[in-house]
Amino acid sequence: MPETTKKLPLGQQLIYQAMLLFITFTVMFPILWIVGMSLDARDIARPKELFPPEISLQAYLRVLGQPTANPVTFIQLAMNSLLLAGGVAFCAVLIGVSAAYVFSRFKFYGREYLMLGVITVLMVPAIATIAPLFVLLNSINIPIGSGFNLRNSLWGVGLAMISGALPFSIWNLKGYLDTIPKDLEEAAIIDGASFNQVFMYIILPLSRPALAVTFFLGFLTGWTEFALSWQFLTKPENFTLAMALWNMTGQYSGDTPWSAFAAMAIMLSLPVAIVYLFLQQHIVGGLTVGGVK
Amino acid sequence: MAAGNMSSQKPSAFQDWWQKTSQTRFIYMYLFPAFFVMTMITFYPLFYQVWMSLTDYGVKNLKGTPPNFVGLDNYWYIFGGGLAAKLPNFNFWRLLGFNLFWTFSNVIVHVVAGVLIAVLLNVEGLWAKGIYRTLFVLPMVIPSLVIAVVWRNMFDPNFGAINVALASLGGLVGMAPEMFQIRWMEQINPPFPGIPLPLSFFAVLIANIWLGWPFMTIVATGALQSIPKDLYEAASMDGATSVQQFWGITVPMIRPAMIPATMLGLIMTFNQFNVIFFISNGGPLRQTEILVTIAFRLVNEQRLYGVAAAFSILIFFILLGLTLATNRITKATESYDA
Incomplete structure (x- = not known):
């Protein structure tokens, strides 16, 4: 039989379309609500209608100035979030990839125990490690200037976040490296390449997508991390975007207009959402196939 | 590699050993950074947490005074409902059931x-x-x-x-x-x-x-x-x-x-x-x-670091149990569908 695409009967097509349009409505409703609110031209605390009667970008301008009552600018908040997320993700990938490679390729004494160690700590949610990290990092004080407390700094939050990000990065990268065929490496070894050369010139280039995805997932976690930063940081100049977003809603919001809150939510999401869209297939594949093996 | 040159001379026992263990050295060298960092900021804090869970660690101890050893008191405090004095309406079993x-x-x-x-x-x-x-x-x-x-x-x-x-x-x-x-x-x-x-x-x-x-x-x-x-x-x-x-x-x-x-x-x-x-x-x-x-509240609102540590350890074992149980269930049903 020649290839013919089955034609869907019109009645069925319409029923399916109605169902999908309803699902689309439920998916889009919160997004449209928040986008609409962020464009509200009136500087009022609470809009009364679903979509604003006139639109402008003034809520964004307001947020780009000083989003919360704390004396800290949007740029500062964004820089803190960026440094934290980028630093944590970079360290986790850089330190994790060599261990992931060894786990994926070699049998050696203690391998099972070390892997078990990694899997075990992976199972501990970040929030269940706050108490010891808080206490330990709090005990490190360096008497420079007005005194530096490691806990009350972006460095401390960063270290606490690497504590969870590194095991994840080892595990995620190992899952991906397991899927790379060994033939290339074996051929290179026969040709006289050293293990270092194999790693640098074969493995690293081949695992570029996995490195990118692992970096991005680490970045995403850091970018929206809340509990650790909220617990550790007390100086407004160290605050992050995620903390500011929570400051703009809920019990700390005061009379922050919802339009400003909405603009903040969008500015926080947009950069990571766009990157996620591009990497989506790699991320889903890695999490479901490589990660659990 | 230099192996070709070396084989012309008679390799010493050390050289021989050095050659043979190159893979092992490579392995542990590549593992070292990750395990050094994890030992410092992952494994050590987790063991410290086990110790903390057996003490009355609180705000007063943040300045350096060592906490008192209280045995399993924190765990009884959580299971037995004593914690409800600090967190009204707290009940561990109801919480676990709801979770x-x-x-x-x-x-x-x-x-x-x-x-x-x-x-x-x-x-x-x-x-x-x-x-x-x-x-x-x-x-x-x-x-x-x-x-x-x-x-x-x-x-x-x-x-x-x-x-x-x-x-x-x-x-x-x-x-x-x-x-x-x-x-x-x-x-x-x-x-x-x-x-x-x-x-x-x-x-x-x-x-x-x-x-x-x-x-x-x-x-x-x-x-x-x-x-x-x-x-x-x-x-x-x-x-x-x-x-x-x-x-x-x-x-x-x-x-x-x-x-x-x-x-x-x-x-x-x-x-x-x-x-x-x-x-x-x-x-x-x-x-x-x-x-x-609740774990976050114990640290953030209540500042009961010892109780929070005990609570986190409970979370760990519950997750472990959940993972093992779901693993078993999926394994057990595998042959049924296939």
Whole structure:
């Protein structure tokens, strides 16, 4: 039989379309609500209608100035979030990839125990490690200037976040490296390449997508991390975007207009959402196939 | 490598050994950075946490005074209900039960909705497939922190999107807008008689379903597309109905992809801090609290670091049990479907 695409009967097509349009409505409703609110031209605390009667970008301008009552600018908040997320993700990938490679390729004494160690700590949610990290990092004080407390700094939050990000990065990268065929490496070894050369010139280039995805997932976690930063940081100049977003809603919001809150939510999401869209297939594949093996 | 040159001379015992162990050295050298860092900031704090859980570590000890050893008191404090003195309405077993119920109710809906929508999107000849697939990814790519605070905002009793939308729908059939000032988060009486769940449970459930099903749809879509079409053709020639085809072909074929995704979903939902903390904040009367939100409160609000450490260790063992149990269940049912 020649290839013919089955034609869907019109009645069925319409029923399916109605169902999908309803699902689309439920998916889009919160997004449209928040986008609409962020464009509200009136500087009022609470809009009364679903979509604003006139639109402008003034809520964004307001947020780009000083989003919360704390004396800290949007740029500062964004820089803190960026440094934290980028630093944590970079360290986790850089330190994790060599261990992931060894786990994926070699049998050696203690391998099972070390892997078990990694899997075990992976199972501990970040929030269940706050108490010891808080206490330990709090005990490190360096008497420079007005005194530096490691806990009350972006460095401390960063270290606490690497504590969870590194095991994840080892595990995620190992899952991906397991899927790379060994033939290339074996051929290179026969040709006289050293293990270092194999790693640098074969493995690293081949695992570029996995490195990118692992970096991005680490970045995403850091970018929206809340509990650790909220617990550790007390100086407004160290605050992050995620903390500011929570400051703009809920019990700390005061009379922050919802339009400003909405603009903040969008500015926080947009950069990571766009990157996620591009990497989506790699991320889903890695999490479901490589990660659990 | 230098091996060729060296073999011309007679290698010394040391050189021989050095050569033989090059792989071992390489292995441990490559492991070293990760394990050095993990020992310092992951393993050590976790062991420290075990010790902390046996002490009365509190704010007074932050300045350097060592805490007192109290044995298993912190654990009895949690199990026995003594903690309710600090956290009103706290009950460990109820909390654990709710956490498990929350996890399974969510993940079942995620998987069922996710698979059904994926199957719907896979129907041949369906219009605008690409558009739907693109739009349905959106809940997954927006950070869950943002999703949670936005839903919280939408559940606002006076001006939130949900109540405003319901009021305008009700207005069409002549209902007064005052009827739709639903207090989603504060209402204490259960909305459905006989079901002991507050309205806020249904609110966080709705938000988390919105957040969770697209991931399952994406995983299921990937698996569906790899099913050979002739399987269905052969089945329909043999007279199998589409329901039979779904259970006989689709389900077994997508199962290998759905199981890891479901396990991931279970763990993520069990620890879904953002949705609970930001939307219902555990209320009313702690009825929608889960383990991780309480763990955070013990550190952040109560500053009971010793109790928090004990609580975190309990969370760890519960998660371990959950993982092992789900692993067993999936293994046990494997032969049944295949």
